[in-house]
Amino acid sequence: MxxxxxxxxxxxxxxxxxxxxxxxxxxxxxxxxxGPGFITASAGNDVGGIFTYSVAGAQFxxxxxxxxxxxxxxxxxxxxxxxxxxxxxxxxxxALIREEFGVRIALLTMLGLFFMNTFTTSAEFAGIASAxxxxxxxxxxxxxxxxxxxxxxxxxxxxxxIERIFVVLSxxxxxxxxxxxxxxxDWHQVARDSLVPSFDAHDPGYVGMLVALxxxxxxxxxxxxxxxxxxxxxxxxxxxxxxRIDVANGSILAIAVAAFMIIANAATIFVFNxxxxxxxxxxxxxxxxxxxxxxxxxxFASSLFAFGILNAxxxxxxxxxxxxSYLVCEAFGFEAAIDxxxxxxxxxxxxxAAGLAIGAALVLIPGAPLLQLSxxxxxxxxxxxPLELVLMLIIIxxxxxxxxxxxxxxxxxxxxxxxxxxxxxxxxxxxxQVAALL
Amino acid sequence: MAFRDxxxxxxxxxxxxxxxxxxxxxxxxxxxxxxAKPDDAFPRIDGIxxxxxxxxxxxxxxxxxxVEMEGPIVLSxxxxxxxxxxxxxxxLIKDLFDKQIVDVDGRKVVRINDLEIANTGGTLRxxxxxxxxxxxxxxxxxxxxxxxxxxxxxxxxxAWDNVxxxxxxxxxxxxxxxxxxxxxRLHPSELADIITELSAQDAARVVQHLDDETAADAFExxxxxxxxxxxxxxxxxxxxxxxxxxxxxxAADLLGELDEEKRAELLAKIxxxxxxxxxxxxxxxxxxxxxxxxxxxYVWIFPHRTTAATIAKIRELGPETEFIYYLYVxxxxxxxxxxxxxxxxxxxxxxxxxxxxMDTDVVSVAADTSAQDVxxxxxxxDLLAVPVLDNEGRVLGIVTVDDAIDSIIPEKIxxxxxxxxxxxxxxxxxxx
Numbered sequence: 094m095x096x097x098x099x100x101x102x103x104x105x106x107x108x109x110x111x112x113x114x115x116x117x118x119x120x121x122x123x124x125x126x127x128g129p130g131f132i133t134a135s136a137g138n139d140v141g142g143i144f145t146y147s148v149a150g151a152q153f154x155x156x157x158x159x160x161x162x163x164x165x166x167x168x169x170x171x172x173x174x175x176x177x178x179x180x181x182x183x184x185x186x187x188a189l190i191r192e193e194f195g196v197r198i199a200l201l202t203m204l205g206l207f208f209m210n211t212f213t214t215s216a217e218f219a220g221i222a223s224a225x226x227x228x229x230x231x232x233x234x235x236x237x238x239x240x241x242x243x244x245x246x247x248x249x250x251x252x253x254x255i256e257r258i259f260v261v262l263s264x265x266x267x268x269x270x271x272x273x274x275x276x277x278x279d280w281h282q283v284a285r286d287s288l289v290p291s292f293d294a295h296d297p298g299y300v301g302m303l304v305a306l307x308x309x310x311x312x313x314x315x316x317x318x319x320x321x322x323x324x325x326x327x328x329x330x331x332x333x334x335x336x337r338i339d340v341a342n343g344s345i346l347a348i349a350v351a352a353f354m355i356i357a358n359a360a361t362i363f364v365f366n367x368x369x370x371x372x373x374x375x376x377x378x379x380x381x382x383x384x385x386x387x388x389x390x391x392x393f394a395s396s397l398f399a400f401g402i403l404n405a406x407x408x409x410x411x412x413x414x415x416x417x418s419y420l421v422c423e424a425f426g427f428e429a430a431i432d433x434x435x436x437x438x439x440x441x442x443x444x445x446a447a448g449l450a451i452g453a454a455l456v457l458i459p460g461a462p463l464l465q466l467s468x469x470x471x472x473x474x475x476x477x478x479p480l481e482l483v484l485m486l487i488i489i490x491x492x493x494x495x496x497x498x499x500x501x502x503x504x505x506x507x508x509x510x511x512x513x514x515x516x517x518x519x520x521x522x523x524x525x526q527v528a529a530l531l
Numbered sequence: 532m533a534f535r536d537x538x539x540x541x542x543x544x545x546x547x548x549x550x551x552x553x554x555x556x557x558x559x560x561x562x563x564x565x566x567a568k569p570d571d572a573f574p575r576i577d578g579i580x581x582x583x584x585x586x587x588x589x590x591x592x593x594x595x596x597x598v599e600m601e602g603p604i605v606l607s608x609x610x611x612x613x614x615x616x617x618x619x620x621x622x623l624i625k626d627l628f629d630k631q632i633v634d635v636d637g638r639k640v641v642r643i644n645d646l647e648i649a650n651t652g653g654t655l656r657x658x659x660x661x662x663x664x665x666x667x668x669x670x671x672x673x674x675x676x677x678x679x680x681x682x683x684x685x686x687x688x689x690a691w692d693n694v695x696x697x698x699x700x701x702x703x704x705x706x707x708x709x710x711x712x713x714x715x716r717l718h719p720s721e722l723a724d725i726i727t728e729l730s731a732q733d734a735a736r737v738v739q740h741l742d743d744e745t746a747a748d749a750f751e752x753x754x755x756x757x758x759x760x761x762x763x764x765x766x767x768x769x770x771x772x773x774x775x776x777x778x779x780x781x782a783a784d785l786l787g788e789l790d791e792e793k794r795a796e797l798l799a800k801i802x803x804x805x806x807x808x809x810x811x812x813x814x815x816x817x818x819x820x821x822x823x824x825x826x827x828x829y830v831w832i833f834p835h836r837t838t839a840a841t842i843a844k845i846r847e848l849g850p851e852t853e854f855i856y857y858l859y860v861x862x863x864x865x866x867x868x869x870x871x872x873x874x875x876x877x878x879x880x881x882x883x884x885x886x887x888x889m890d891t892d893v894v895s896v897a898a899d900t901s902a903q904d905v906x907x908x909x910x911x912x913d914l915l916a917v918p919v920l921d922n923e924g925r926v927l928g929i930v931t932v933d934d935a936i937d938s939i940i941p942e943k944i945x946x947x948x949x950x951x952x953x954x955x956x957x958x959x960x961x962x963x
Contacts, residue, residue, distance in 0.1 A: 183732025192629045196644070196670040199629075327731040327760050426631075426642025426662060 129322030130172060130339035133315050134347035139409040140220030141213060141467055142309045143402055146351050147382040149302050150358030151366070151374070155278075155286035157355050160306055162287070165348040167511040168311050169341055170504055171482065174489055175316040176336045179323030181498045186320045186485070187424040193488050199424045202484070205477055207448065210314055210417040212470040214410055214452030219467060221406035222456050223380035224399050233457065240453045243411045247445075267346075269401060272386070272394045273353030278360035287352075297525045301472070304522045307515050308475030310351060314413070316481060317420055330498055357398075358382060361389035378467075414448030476523065479516035482508055534598050534655045539564060539646040540670050543624055546603040547581045547610075550596060558609050559583035562624065565614075566657070569621035572692040576648065576655040579604070580614050580622065587614035592655055623657065626696075631733070632660060633695040635713050638721050640697075640728055645669055647688060660694050663687025697733050711740035719745070723752035726761075735764030738773075747776030755788040762789075762797075771800035778853055779806070780826040780934060783813035787823075813928075821905045822898035824938055825919045825928030828853040831861045834868055834886035838879045845873075854931050856915050860889045865925045867893060867918060895920045898927055902938040909935050 138146075149157035175186065182189060187206075191199040221239050222232035293299045319340075328336055358376075362385050366373040374385045380402060387395035422429035422441045429441040455461060486508055489500045500508075543562065548555045563580035578589040590610035597605040621627070627643050634641050644666025647659040661669075665684040673681045695710040714722060714737065722741075726734045726749060738746050738761050750758055750773060762770040762785075774782045774797060786794050794814070801807040809827050816822025830852055832841055841858070849855050858876065860869040869889030879888050895918045896905050909917050909932050916931045 183730030188631075191642070195629060196667055200671065324730050327756075329731065329763070425667060426644070428639070 128339035129319055129326060130343035133319040133322065134343035136318065136409055136412060137310055137312055137315050137347055138350055138405060139217060140402055140406045141216045141471055143354060143405055144467060145305045145309045145471055146354035147358045148376050149306060150355035151362035151376045153299065153302060154359040154363040155283050156291050157302065158287040158352055159290045160303055161348050161352050164307055164310050165344060167507060169344045170507045171311055171316060172319055172340045172344055173337055174485055175320040176323050176340050177333065177498055178489055179320040180328045180333060180336055181330045181495055183324055185324055185423050186317045187420040189488050190484055191424040203421045203424050207417055207421060209473055209477060210413050211448050211451050214413045214448055215455040216467045216470055217406040217410040218453045218456040220402045223378045224402040227380050227383055227399050236453050236456055239407060240449060244449060247411055247415050269350050270353045272397050273357040275391060275394045276357045276360040278356045283356060300518060300522045304475040304519050305471040308471045308478060311478060312474045313477045313481040318416055361386060365389060414445050417448055418444040475515060475519040479512045482512045534595060534650050536649045538669060539623060539648060548603040548605055549609050550605050561604055564623040565589050566621040566623060573656040573658055581610045588612060589614050631697050633697065633714060633725055634689050634693060635695055635716055636693040638717060640725060657691050659688040659690050661686060661688055697736055711742060714741060715745040719748035720752045722749040726753060727757055731760045735761050738765060743772045743776045746773045750777055751781040758785050759788060767796050767800050771797050775801050775803060778826055779809060779813060779828055780824060783810050784818060786810060787814045787818065816898060819902045821896045821900040821919045821930055824902060824905060824930045824934045826853055827928045829859060829929045830855050831859045831926065832885060834860050836885050838876055838883050839881035841885060842876060854916055859918055859926055860885055861926060867920060867924055867926050869893060905930050906935040906939045
């Protein structure tokens with residue numbers, strides 16, 4: 094007689110509306126095109142990157158393009174490894190390094206990462222400073238202002254919104270391709286010099302350029318960033334195809350943008366300097382490129398370049414100190430979340446604020462050697478990359494960690510080759526620099 | 532056995548020697564500690580793993596002759612037992628050092644920096660996990676450089692019976708059930724917070740070790756995207772078991788978020804066929820209407836029974852039923868005749884008849900009433916629940932006050948916070 098209602102289903106006769114829409118699924122394809130791989134690769138084209146590519150093009154002409162092809166192969170392989178490690182383990186690279194190598198190696202890695210990223214942040218603020226000075230705004234206004242903007246954007250604006258803004262801003266990089274085309278390069282020579290490698294080991298400038306090119310294109314920080322992005326997105330090993338497409342897309346686009354920056358500068362400044370060897374245009378900082386481009390490629394190309402520098406500076410200054418702080422806290426198990434109070438996550442906030450503040454402060458020191466700082470940070474990246482890759486290679490070949498998703502022989506071979514080549518070039522360059530000093 | 536209290540990092544890496552008379556012979560290096568039964572509150576260490584010239588060997592704790600402040604660990608005989616992979620055993624360094632655990636008392640995910648061990652009445656046991664800076668500094672070798680400084684750093688220890696390891700080991704083994712039973716001490720919403728903090732892979736690992744009921748309670752507090760990603764990893768059999776334990780309204784919400792194929796697959800695996808049919812019907816209602824909010828888990832009674840008989844029946848049904856504070860009086864056709872509160876029922880004479888006691892002026896809503904209106908109705912009449920009726924006045928289900936509140940509070944306040952920052956240590960939200 095008496096019963097719980099669970100025995101008889103209640104069927105509504107009058108209502109059978111279709112439940113939730115699935116339009117979000119249709120965005121998956123777009124999301125793959127503009128996924129973490131794309132954002133990461135774009136972050137690689139920061140102020141230091143713009144500067145490196147520009148100087149390479151201005152000093153060495155189209156000869157600076159060919160290294161980008163092997164670099165692209167290495168970049169795709171290395172980024173795919175990071176993406177795969179994130180998808181299979183669900184852990185960030187700093188957490189894996191801590192778990193697989195213990196406290197000491199993790200501490201060394203994190204110290205290196207923190208200092209390198211702080212220097213790089215500084216290079217971003219230097220870019221903001223010089224780009225704003227083109228518009229006659231003092232760096233003593235522009236840098237503190239950007240610092241505040243970045244600080245409060247990161248602390249107060251929703252992460253989803255920032256991500257969307259970044260994705261849109263990343264598209265600005267495509268405008269470099271326009272800049273390159275506007276410079277009317279000699280396409281025949283571009284094609285020839287891109288495919289035929291030339292190498293001048295006796296020119297320390299050329300070797301330095303190679304180190305900086307590698308260091309800024311496959312910057313060690315990008316692997317950490319991408320792997321965390323993959324974990325955060327919740328990707329799994331069954332999404333590997335999607336992730337690989339994303340990584341390849343992002344890498345190829347980033348390399349294309351880099352190539353066009355070199356082309357733009359080669360077609361203008363390099364060609365001009367060949368003709369006017371007595372009064373060459375000198376490129377000392379990223380904004381010099383924008384100034385030099387104005388008479389040679391037109392005002393539009395020049396403004397585009399200046400805007401690109403500003404954008405790259407803000408973009409990277411916003412993500413670099415924050416993500417570094419997350420990575421360090423992840424490795425050591427400190428509380429890390431931006432919605433906590435300072436007293437709940439002191440290490441996290443202190444690292445974030447310190448990275449940002451030191452980065453900005455270095456730029457504001459009167460007479461600070463910004464150019465040397467920028468180059469040094471790129472070279473340090475080139476030196477640290479092989480070490481990072483070795484750690485990644487060891488982890489990704491462990492069955493216990495990766496199961497059946499260990500590296501293939503090809504991926505191992507390409508990565509080891511990168512380690513050896515980059516290591517040799519970077520050590521050789523450091524040796525020549527130290528020898529020159531003594 | 533002559534072990535002293537201390538931290539594992541102080542013993543690992545030391546040379547192991549065998550002493551016979553005045554002679555000392557080196558046999559290798561201490562690399563790990565072996566626990567045969569990890570499910571104890573404070574697991575006993577059964578042996579030390581020594582890396583010898585011919586592989587890793589286990590030396591039983593009984594064979595340890597002497598352990599000093601520093602210097603080698605002295606054994607009475609050379610270790611012979613082979614160190615073989617054992618699913619049930621735990622290797623403290625390999626399996627726990629630097630790994631993440633859930634601090635059940637502090638309700639957060641932390642990383643083990645060191646383990647405190649104690650010699651308690653002749654057995655060596657793991658007593659606490661060191662998760663603080665002191666542990667990190669000890670691992671970095673500060674004891675050798677500045678021992679007094681290390682002693683001044685405050686220690687952050689978690690007693691081992693408050694620790695739930697997150698491992699990917701086989702959930703069938705004992706170790707995981709202990710992790711699960713400790714996690715089940717958390718309030719379901721706290722457990723859900725911890726699961727949300729973890730990466731997708733770790734979240735699935737943690738849920739694997741929970742019993743169905745605890746997992747179901749936690750699931751009810753999880754966001755749809757987290758639920759989906761865990762279900763993906765659990766496999767349909769286990770997922771169906773968990774869904775079966777969930778309240779019907781929450782289970783229907785979860786199923787509604789899945790694609791049709793996956794939903795059908797899960798529904799087919801649910802053992803209670805009636806419940807599966809109910810869920811299938813509930814899924815059809817839009818989530819922001821009374822139909823989408825309602826649960827079918829309520830008590831209905833007939834009017835011509837005495838209070839004593841009704842109370843006896845509620846005692847029988849109560850444990851299985853979500854909401855028993857209002858009892859809905861219906862006829863044979865499930866048409867609603869009236870409602871009676873548990874209070875009225877308890878205070879009435881045992882011989883009184885239900886139809887004399889019941890309130891016939893029942894406030895109800897229709898299946899397509901909006902969530903907002905349902906909440907207003909509940910608020911206006913100070914109800915704990917409101918019945919949902921079809922066109923003929925039959926009871927389809929009830930909406931309880933907590934579900935009504937959930938539905939009108941601005942889409943979970945937590946969700947308006949930056950998503951990437953809600954995960955802490957585990958997910959460095961650089962991915963923004």
